[in-house]
Amino acid sequence: MTDDRIVPVTMPKWGLSMQLGKITAWVIGEGDDVKVGDDLADIETEKIAGTLEAADAGTVRRIIARIGEDVPVSGTIALIAPADVTEDELDAAVLQARAVIDAGVPEDAAGDAVLETADVGGRKISFAGAGQEGDVVLLIHGYGGDRNSWLFLQEPMAVRYRVYALDLPGHGTSAKDVGTGPEGPGAGGSGSTLAVLADAVTGVLDALGAERAHLVGHSMGGAVALAVAARDPGRIASLTLIAPSGFGPEINAGYLRGFADAQTRRELKPVIGQLFADESLVTRQLVDDLLAYKRLDGVDEALRALADTLLDGDAQRGDSAALLAAMGAVPVTVVWGRADRIIPAAQAESVTGAVRHVIDGAGHMPHMERPAEVQAAIEATIARST
Amino acid sequence: MARTITYREAVNEALAQEMERDESVILMGEDNAGGAGSPGEDDAWGGVLGVTKGLYHKFPGRVLDTPISESAFIGAAIGAATAGLRPVAELMFVDFMGVCFDQIYNQAAKFRYMFGGKAVTPVVIRTMYGAGLRAAAQHSQCLYPLFTHIPGLKVVLPATPYDAKGLMIQAIRDNDPVIFFEHKALYDLAGPVPEESYALPFGEANVVREGGDVTIVTLGRMVHTSLEAAGQLAADGVQCEVIDLRTTSPLDEDTVLESVEGTGRLVVVDESHPRCSIATDISALVARKAFGALQAPIEMVTAPHTPVPFSSALEDLYIPDAQRVVNATKTVIGWTR
Numbered sequence: 001m002t003d004d005r006i007v008p009v010t011m012p013k014w015g016l017s018m019q020l021g022k023i024t025a026w027v028i029g030e031g032d033d034v035k036v037g038d039d040l041a042d043i044e045t046e047k048i049a050g051t052l053e054a055a056d057a058g059t060v061r062r063i064i065a066r067i068g069e070d071v072p073v074s075g076t077i078a079l080i081a082p083a084d085v086t087e088d089e090l091d092a093a094v095l096q097a098r099a100v101i102d103a104g105v106p107e108d109a110a111g112d113a114v115l116e117t118a119d120v121g122g123r124k125i126s127f128a129g130a131g132q133e134g135d136v137v138l139l140i141h142g143y144g145g146d147r148n149s150w151l152f153l154q155e156p157m158a159v160r161y162r163v164y165a166l167d168l169p170g171h172g173t174s175a176k177d178v179g180t181g182p183e184g185p186g187a188g189g190s191g192s193t194l195a196v197l198a199d200a201v202t203g204v205l206d207a208l209g210a211e212r213a214h215l216v217g218h219s220m221g222g223a224v225a226l227a228v229a230a231r232d233p234g235r236i237a238s239l240t241l242i243a244p245s246g247f248g249p250e251i252n253a254g255y256l257r258g259f260a261d262a263q264t265r266r267e268l269k270p271v272i273g274q275l276f277a278d279e280s281l282v283t284r285q286l287v288d289d290l291l292a293y294k295r296l297d298g299v300d301e302a303l304r305a306l307a308d309t310l311l312d313g314d315a316q317r318g319d320s321a322a323l324l325a326a327m328g329a330v331p332v333t334v335v336w337g338r339a340d341r342i343i344p345a346a347q348a349e350s351v352t353g354a355v356r357h358v359i360d361g362a363g364h365m366p367h368m369e370r371p372a373e374v375q376a377a378i379e380a381t382i383a384r385s386t
Numbered sequence: 387m388a389r390t391i392t393y394r395e396a397v398n399e400a401l402a403q404e405m406e407r408d409e410s411v412i413l414m415g416e417d418n419a420g421g422a423g424s425p426g427e428d429d430a431w432g433g434v435l436g437v438t439k440g441l442y443h444k445f446p447g448r449v450l451d452t453p454i455s456e457s458a459f460i461g462a463a464i465g466a467a468t469a470g471l472r473p474v475a476e477l478m479f480v481d482f483m484g485v486c487f488d489q490i491y492n493q494a495a496k497f498r499y500m501f502g503g504k505a506v507t508p509v510v511i512r513t514m515y516g517a518g519l520r521a522a523a524q525h526s527q528c529l530y531p532l533f534t535h536i537p538g539l540k541v542v543l544p545a546t547p548y549d550a551k552g553l554m555i556q557a558i559r560d561n562d563p564v565i566f567f568e569h570k571a572l573y574d575l576a577g578p579v580p581e582e583s584y585a586l587p588f589g590e591a592n593v594v595r596e597g598g599d600v601t602i603v604t605l606g607r608m609v610h611t612s613l614e615a616a617g618q619l620a621a622d623g624v625q626c627e628v629i630d631l632r633t634t635s636p637l638d639e640d641t642v643l644e645s646v647e648g649t650g651r652l653v654v655v656d657e658s659h660p661r662c663s664i665a666t667d668i669s670a671l672v673a674r675k676a677f678g679a680l681q682a683p684i685e686m687v688t689a690p691h692t693p694v695p696f697s698s699a700l701e702d703l704y705i706p707d708a709q710r711v712v713n714a715t716k717t718v719i720g721w722t723r
Contacts, residue, residue: 173580173581263587264587266640284596292580295585296583296584297584
């Protein structure tokens with residue numbers, strides 16, 4: 001853009017492997033005034049559908065990308081500009097944007113981010129990073145997830161931080177052995193599944209040479225982040241827990257077991273639907289990717305050990321509140337989706353000593369359904385650290 | 387799932403990983419090691435198109451080079467399976483199955499049934515099929531309907547590298563005889579494949595493209611032909627749902643019927659002949675069980691009822707192409723009573 005009064009709305013990069021996105025519906029039209037956070041368009045990638053929120057306020061003067069057309073990541077799909085920008089100036093900007101869209105994905109476009117691995121106690125742990133400078137932020141996914149669970153957050157946050165996401169043991173491309181369930185054979189529960197997961201996080205921080213880091217943990221990953229922080233609070237600069245496990249007895253045990261038990265797409269899809277406030281976000285590709293993961297050798301055993309670790313009968317195991325109380329001065333934020341059907345958002349109220357955000361219109365995956373709000377909450381937490 | 391390998395490499399990797407995991411897995415076939423009497427040192431070809439290349443040396447004594455005598459070594463593989471091994475035998479071209487068919491359909495397929503479940507026959511017979519290599523009438527056929535017809539056999543036709551690996555691993559772990567069809571024209575097809583082992587269950591079709599206007603049921607190489615056609619049709623505003631059957635026995639009837647109940651229109655694309663084929667089988671299934679949903683007659687796109695021609699010009703015409711799939715789909719879409 002030659003004129004800095006014209007603000008481009010661009011195709012977001014949701015996930016390290018995303019190269020193209022497709023507008024499935026425009027929420028706004030030309031001439032509409034938008035404010036930051038307003039829904040602009042529904043976008044579909046090969047992995048997931050999502051809603052693009054406005055990052056800038058102003059008047060939408062031009063809509064460029066057509067519905068159903070493939071647009072390369074960061075291609076301009078609409079223009080926001082004040083009234084004093086002339087039609088000719090807008091037309092010139094549209095022409096430029098159109099050329100980028102029509103050119104498609106450049107041949108030398110980076111494919112998947114370089115995947116790194118660390119050996120942690122004999123287990124291969126995979127992680128991927130984005131961002132060149134700033135504090136280290138490590139994103140820790142939940143039960144059955146992987147590093148791609150952060151697809152809407154990792155790239156946008158990489159502008160300010162070095163943002164890493166790992167695959168916990170039993171997940172993604174990391175080793176599938178998750179230890180022995182809730183009870184560990186060694187002293188202090190070492191070898192237990194929670195200890196094995198926490199070791200993996202510490203191992204990645206070691207591999208990165210990060211003396212201090214901000215942890216963001218979702219669901220089971222929240223309990224893992226707490227376990228890491230409780231061992232070594234001095235190393236943790238801040239903690240953002242998204243729908244964390246272990247803050248109350250209520251949990252949707254049927255979801256955890258249903259996810260482990262599902263053998264087919266037909267069985268898995270309704271289970272996955274429970275994660276979201278808006279089930280239409282569950283694309284066939286998302287279900288297929290999860291099914292492909294579940295079919296890897298060793299995953300079945302891992303998921304059952306993890307479910308045993310998270311559940312005591314049908315109730316939630318663990319005492320995250322006690323771990324949190326031992327944290328001292330580390331800034332902590334909890335984020336919950338109000339429509340969470342896995343761990344009820346009411347548990348947010350029992351979390352003391354933390355900033356609390358309950359987000360409307362989100363289920364158990366607010367970082368996928370309302371990524372901008374979750375990102376803001378994480379960055380506000382990071383800003384509170386010393 | 388970032389790593390990309392070919393269909394050929396995917397089959398090879400599945401074999402290697404299962405041989406690593408389970409020492410009862412052995413390989414048998416022609417040209418594995420360059421022929422009888424060859425030490426195999428310089429000359430381990432890995433079969434006629436090199437699919438098992440490298441395994442002869444990696445697993446000493448477990449990759450057997452057989453004479454050109456299919457009735458003998460396919461029979462030996464079946465016998466070994468009943469005695470506790472998990473052999474993967476390579477029947478070079480499926481066209482040659484005539485000389486060992488008794489071993490397959492009258493022996494292997496019957497043991498579990500005739501011995502009251504006391505015998506299992508965990509044998510995999512790998513075989514190449516399909517036209518397109520200028521290999522003439524005796525090396526180009528699509529004979530999977532013959533095997534699908536026989537109870538007691540499982541029949542698998544992977545269309546992608548991902549499916550080739552996962553279905554081969556399942557085939558080896560399965561306790562029934564499995565006929566594993568590899569299309570010659572797909573060996574160099576590359577696609578994402580996890581490095582780890584995984585098994586894809588039999589009897590689960592793969593919806594490779596979603597769409598609401600017409601259902602295209604297909605398999606093997608024709609999955610790619612159908613996807614090409616679906617891409618062209620989308621430009622004309624016709625949204626095709628493309629279903630890759632992956633296995634013809636067992637058959638995932640539910641996925642086919644559910645799709646047709648949504649679209650009301652069916653095109654079946656099968657590289658085999660038009661009579662007594664997968665195309666006719668799927669057409670009969672839908673006509674019987676989803677008749678009420680159909681809004682147009684079913685169309686079939688198949689090879690003609692002739693041997694595969696050696697003439698390259700005729701062979702190109704013989705194999706169903708995307709244009710024929712587009713035409714059939716337009717016929718179904720445009721049909722009026």
